Amino acid sequence: MRRLGSSRRGLSTIVTAGIMLSAVAVLGSAVVTWSNGNLKAFETALSNTAVANTNKITESVAIENIAFCSNCGSANSKNVTNVTLTNTGTVSVKITQIQLNSTTINSYYYSKSYKYASSSCPPPSGISACLPVTLSPKQSYTVSTSLNFPKTWSSQKPDTITVTTSRGSIFTTQAAPP
Amino acid sequence: MKSRRALSTVVGAVFAIIALTSTVTYVSYSMGILDNYNQSVLTKNQQLSDVNKEKFQISSVTVPNNNLNITVVNTGSVPINFTKIWIQNTTTSATMDWIKSYVPIHNFVVPGGVLTNIGQSANIIPTNSYNVKLVTSRGNTQQFTINSVGTQPVNIQLLALPPSVPSGQTTELTMIVTNNGTSILTNVVPSITLQSGTVCSAGASSPSKYNTVAPGSTAIFVWPVAVSGSIPGASCTYKAQLQNGQGNNYATATINMNQISFTSTSLSANTGVLTINYTSWNWVTSTSSGWQSSYNIVHGANTGFAVKLTNNDPSRTFYLSNKTSIVFATYKVGTQSVTTSSSYILSNVTSAATFTNYNCSGYPKDDYCISLSPGQSVNLSIGGANIAGSNAALSAVPNVNGGGPTTAFLMLYGKFDTSRGGTAPSYGQNIPFIAIFLT
Numbered sequence: 001m002r003r004l005g006s007s008r009r010g011l012s013t014i015v016t017a018g019i020m021l022s023a024v025a026v027l028g029s030a031v032v033t034w035s036n037g038n039l040k041a042f043e044t045a046l047s048n049t050a051v052a053n054t055n056k057i058t059e060s061v062a063i064e065n066i067a068f069c070s071n072c073g074s075a076n077s078k079n080v081t082n083v084t085l086t087n088t089g090t091v092s093v094k095i096t097q098i099q100l101n102s103t104t105i106n107s108y109y110y111s112k113s114y115k116y117a118s119s120s121c122p123p124p125s126g127i128s129a130c131l132p133v134t135l136s137p138k139q140s141y142t143v144s145t146s147l148n149f150p151k152t153w154s155s156q157k158p159d160t161i162t163v164t165t166s167r168g169s170i171f172t173t174q175a176a177p178p
Numbered sequence: 179m180k181s182r183r184a185l186s187t188v189v190g191a192v193f194a195i196i197a198l199t200s201t202v203t204y205v206s207y208s209m210g211i212l213d214n215y216n217q218s219v220l221t222k223n224q225q226l227s228d229v230n231k232e233k234f235q236i237s238s239v240t241v242p243n244n245n246l247n248i249t250v251v252n253t254g255s256v257p258i259n260f261t262k263i264w265i266q267n268t269t270t271s272a273t274m275d276w277i278k279s280y281v282p283i284h285n286f287v288v289p290g291g292v293l294t295n296i297g298q299s300a301n302i303i304p305t306n307s308y309n310v311k312l313v314t315s316r317g318n319t320q321q322f323t324i325n326s327v328g329t330q331p332v333n334i335q336l337l338a339l340p341p342s343v344p345s346g347q348t349t350e351l352t353m354i355v356t357n358n359g360t361s362i363l364t365n366v367v368p369s370i371t372l373q374s375g376t377v378c379s380a381g382a383s384s385p386s387k388y389n390t391v392a393p394g395s396t397a398i399f400v401w402p403v404a405v406s407g408s409i410p411g412a413s414c415t416y417k418a419q420l421q422n423g424q425g426n427n428y429a430t431a432t433i434n435m436n437q438i439s440f441t442s443t444s445l446s447a448n449t450g451v452l453t454i455n456y457t458s459w460n461w462v463t464s465t466s467s468g469w470q471s472s473y474n475i476v477h478g479a480n481t482g483f484a485v486k487l488t489n490n491d492p493s494r495t496f497y498l499s500n501k502t503s504i505v506f507a508t509y510k511v512g513t514q515s516v517t518t519s520s521s522y523i524l525s526n527v528t529s530a531a532t533f534t535n536y537n538c539s540g541y542p543k544d545d546y547c548i549s550l551s552p553g554q555s556v557n558l559s560i561g562g563a564n565i566a567g568s569n570a571a572l573s574a575v576p577n578v579n580g581g582g583p584t585t586a587f588l589m590l591y592g593k594f595d596t597s598r599g600g601t602a603p604s605y606g607q608n609i610p611f612i613a614i615f616l617t
Contacts, residue, residue, distance in 0.1 A: 021189065028193045035197070039204045050211040054218040060225070062317025065264045067277045084279070086261070088317040138315075140262070178274050178309075 056167045060089035063161060064140065066175035068153050072109050072144070078152040078177075080109050083161055084142045087135040094134045094166035098145055100153075101160055105131075107146040132166070153177045229316045231256045236312075236322055237292070238389040239364040241304040246297030246324075248312070252287045260285040263297050264311040268323070273306075307422060309361075322362030322390070331427035333358050336370075336418040342434040343405050346493020346552055349433055351380065353399040353418045355391065363391040367421040368399040375414025377407035377435050405435050408494060408596045451491045452590050452607050455555075458486035459612045464572075468529040477581060477616045480572035482527030482561035485588070485611075489550035496605070497546035497598055498523070499591035500536055504560045504611060506578055506586045519576035520589075522562040523548075533572055536562065546598040560588075578616060586611035 065084040072080035081100060087093050098105045108130040129144035153159055155177050162172045233254035240247045246265070252258050260282050267276035280300050287293035302308060308324040333356040343349045351370065357363050366388040370380060381402040388397040403416075412435045419428035460469040463479040475481065483504060489496040502523040525534040525547070538547035550556055563573040578584040588609040595602035 017185075021185070024189055028189075032193065032196050032200070036200055039200055043204060043207050046208055046211050050215045054215055057222045058218055060317065062313075062319075064262065064313050064317070064319065065277075065279070065311060067264075067266065069275050070271070071275055082277075084264075086313070086317065088315065178268060178271070 052167065055091050056169055058089055058091050059093045059165060059167060059169055060087070061093055061095070061135070061163055061165065061169070061171045062086045062088045063163060063171060063173040066159075066161060066173070068175075068177035069144075078154075079147040079149070081145045081147075081153060081159070081161075082129075082142050083145060083163075084140060085135065085163060086140040087137050090137055092134055092136050093169075094132055095141070095143070095163060096132045096166050097164040098131060098143055099160075099162040099164075100145060100147060102162075103147065103151065105143075105145040105147075107148060109144040109146050225316075228256050229318060232258055232314060232316050232318050234258055234287070234312075234314075234320065235392065236320065236362050236364070236390050239310075239322065239324055240389075241302060241324070244301055244304065246300040246302055246310070247294070248296040248310070249292060249294045250287060250296060250312070252289050252291050252293070255289050257289065258287050258293075259315040260287075260293075260296060260312055261315045262313040263300060264313065265297075265300055265302065266309040267302075267306055268309045269306040320362070321360075322364050324364050331424050332356065332363070332420070334418060334420070334427060334429045336416065336429035336431040338403070338416075338431045338433045341432065342436045344493050345377070345406050345408070345410075345435050348402050348404050351401040351403055351416055351418070351431060351433075353383075353401075353429070355397040355399070355420065357391045357393050357395055357397075360393050362393065364389060366391050366397050368418060369421050370401060370416050370418045373415040373417045373430065375412065375433075377405055377409075377412045378414035378416070378433055379404045379406070380416065403433060405433060406493065407435055408594065408600065408602050410436060451489065451594075451605075452496065452550075452609065453488050453490055454558075454588060454609055455486040455488070456612060458484075458557075460484045462527060462529055462531045464531040466531070473613055474615050474617050475575055477575045477577040479575060480531070480561075481521075481575045482524065482531055482533055482559060482572055483521065484527060484557055484559050486555050487550070487558040487590070488555040489552060491594060492552050494552060494594035495596065496550045496594055497592050497600075498548040498550070498558075499593070499604075500545045500547070501589070501591040502558075502560075503589050504586050505589055506576055506584060506614075519573075519578070521560050521573040521575075524559040524562045527559040527561055527572075531572065533559070533561065541599045546592065549598070575616070581616040584614050584616055586614055 062085070063083065064086045065082075067082040067084075068078070069080040069082060070078055072082075083098060085095060129142060131143060133141055133143075135141055147153070158174050158176045160172060160174050162170060164170050231254050233252075235251045235253050236248060237251050238249045246263075248263075250258075250260075263280045263282055265278050265280070267273040278300070280297065282296050283298060284293060284295045296312070297310075302324075309321065310324060311319050311321045313319050335354040337352045337354070339350050339352055341349070353368050353370070355366060355368070367386070368383050370383070372378065372380070381404070383399045383401050385399065391397045405414075413432050415430055415432045417428050417430050460471055461475060461481050461483050462469050463476070463481050465479065469484070500523060503520045506519045523536050525536045527533045536547060537544040548556060548558075561572050563571045588611045590607045590609060591604070592606075593600070593602045593604045
């Protein structure tokens with residue numbers, strides 16, 4: 001009896017141990033897989049955030065020159081301002097928006113004769129003067145902004161020019177028409 | 179039981195190793211990402227620091243052969259690479275749309291170095307006004323104007339130092355130009371014009387121009403102004419402005435002409451402007467052996483006198499009237515009588531007692547014939563029996579009270595004026611003549 005009872009306890013213990021091991025293995029594997037997945041997701045998010053922020057702080061745009069044009073578009077219209085931008089950073093920059101005194105520019109002049117909206121840029125031939133545009137490091141670009149009638153720039157009154165990039169960086173300067 | 183504990187330990191250890199490995203890997207990766215981000219921040223800070231360290235000054239701007247020649251001094255601590263020049267024609271409002279950009283050929287300058295010939299590719303007209311902007315590779319810019327003082331008036335002061343001077347003296351006009359704008363002024367050339375008055379004459383300015391005047395800096399120009407005239411209290415007013423400057427951007431200063439005075443006392447009124455040199459006194463008769471300097475004079479003889487007369491006025495010319503004469507007069511002690519006699523001015527008396535009449539043409543005839551400019555001396559000849567004209571003759575020395583000690587006075591008449599025929603007030607002065615002993 002002692003031998004038989006002892007043998008039964010051993011079997012159940014083994015079965016129990018087997019079940020426990022299986023459960024632990026399954027649950028443990030699931031936990032490990034889940035945590036690894038989470039870590040991977042965190043890694044990816046961290047990497048993307050870091051890269052985005054790194055690029056954002058690396059990008060640098062110089063508003064090189066502001067030229068207020070009197071006779072672009074039409075004579076004495078005083079609604080065209082040529083803004084020359086230069087990428088002085090080490091990564092490419094996509095310029096998405098220019099504002100003149102908080103007015104977002106949507107129209108651009110290619111020359112004295114032609115006016116374009118953002119959707120029609122670039123013109124069929126010649127130099128584009130519209131947005132958006134992607135500037136490589138050291139590259140310059142002149143945006144020919146056009147204020148919609150009846151807005152014009154005014155002599156001796158300071159204008160604030162704000163440039164926004166696709167990464168959300170904002171560069172601003174002030175200039176006064178002659 | 180021993181073997182079962184060993185199995186669970188192994189299983190736990192495997193899971194622990196997996197968990198630890200994953201955690202360490204994640205932390206290491208995160209640290210790497212943060213390190214990269216940190217490096218980017220440091221690099222960005224370094225770039226911004228370099229942008230702030232980048233400093234340069236425009237030292238001169240010239241336009242030889244219609245080409246721009248800008249000289250720049252790198253005053254910062256990092257090398258500078260100029261990437262572009264923007265030029266806008268600001269001559270008139272109609273030319274404002276003339277805006278061009280050039281890539282400079284000479285574009286690199288080390289810290290402390292001087293870079294010349296920037297802008298040689300820019301073809302401009304030297305007489306036009308331009309707004310020029312230099313752009314560096316780091317995005318810094320510096321703007322200045324050529325042949326223009328800009329669209330805003332600059333601060334101009336004009337001072338006369340001193341504002342009041344006697345005739346014949348020189349004062350200085352000092353023009354102070356302060357660049358109260360934000361861009362560098364180049365080729366700053368001053369200009370003064372006489373607004374009113376005729377007694378002032380301005381010379382050339384020193385310096386003739388400033389190549390550059392930085393914002394907040396001051397340019398100082400000085401003109402010597404000679405003042406000459408016969409009317410005390412006369413004044414002149416000058417207007418100073420900058421060439422190509424705004425018409426209403428100017429300053430004025432007034433210079434007054436006054437007289438030299440000693441503690442509020444006019445020199446000519448109290449001290450006497452004309453003096454004689456007593457050691458130069460001489461007389462001559464037809465029988466004397468040439469000029470004599472002795473105080474013993476024979477009475478009754480036709481005698482000519484000579485003495486050196488000096489005009490000590492620093493600025494005015496003295497015209498000697500024909501009324502100028504020597505008057506012999508004395509009282510003899512013990513008597514109440516007085517004897518006077520006059521000898522009038524002559525043009526000349528020689529050592530042989532020959533004389534030349536005091537006469538001259540023009541207006542006024544035979545008067546104010548001799549002039550003494552400021553500081554000038556003349557050998558004054560006296561002895562005529564008549565004041566002037568063809569009737570002049572050497573006058574005999576009178577026998578004043580029978581001889582012995584006597585005296586004479588040199589009576590000087592004339593005027594300080596700018597011409598013989600001028601209308602300046604007359605001026606008379608009595609100079610004690612030398613002691614004479616009549617024999």
